[in-house]
Amino acid sequence: MREHTRGCVGLLLASVGATGAVLAWAPKARINVQGGFEGLHRELSVLYVDLPLIAAAGALLPTAVWLLALRVLRRPWLALLPAVAVLALGVWGLLSWWTPYQPPEIVY
Numbered sequence: 001m002r003e004h005t006r007g008c009v010g011l012l013l014a015s016v017g018a019t020g021a022v023l024a025w026a027p028k029a030r031i032n033v034q035g036g037f038e039g040l041h042r043e044l045s046v047l048y049v050d051l052p053l054i055a056a057a058g059a060l061l062p063t064a065v066w067l068l069a070l071r072v073l074r075r076p077w078l079a080l081l082p083a084v085a086v087l088a089l090g091v092w093g094l095l096s097w098w099t100p101y102q103p104p105e106i107v108y
Contacts, residue, residue: 005076006070009066009080013063013083014059014060014063016062016087017058017061017062017063017087018058019058020087020091021054021055021057021059021087021090021091022054024091025050025094028095028098028099029046029051029100032044032045032101050100054094057090058090058091061090062087062090065083066080066082069081069082069083
């Protein structure tokens, strides 16, 4: 495989991974951005702390696995299988483990 084609596949995999991770993360972070009832639960730190970390992990993790599998398997399309599997496991782990902070309800 030529070098520029390998770079394009890696870039495409990184962009799909970052987009997929952010799209899976967004519904859980919606309450913190919108604020819920009367804006009481607004916590915008999810935008400047969690969002960049999740996008970076979604971009770097499948790309790194693809590069390692490419060195072992020597076939780029066969190396996509473990990369896509790691991306799916990462999104599953994100959805099952990460829960945004929600302050307690205020009782008057």
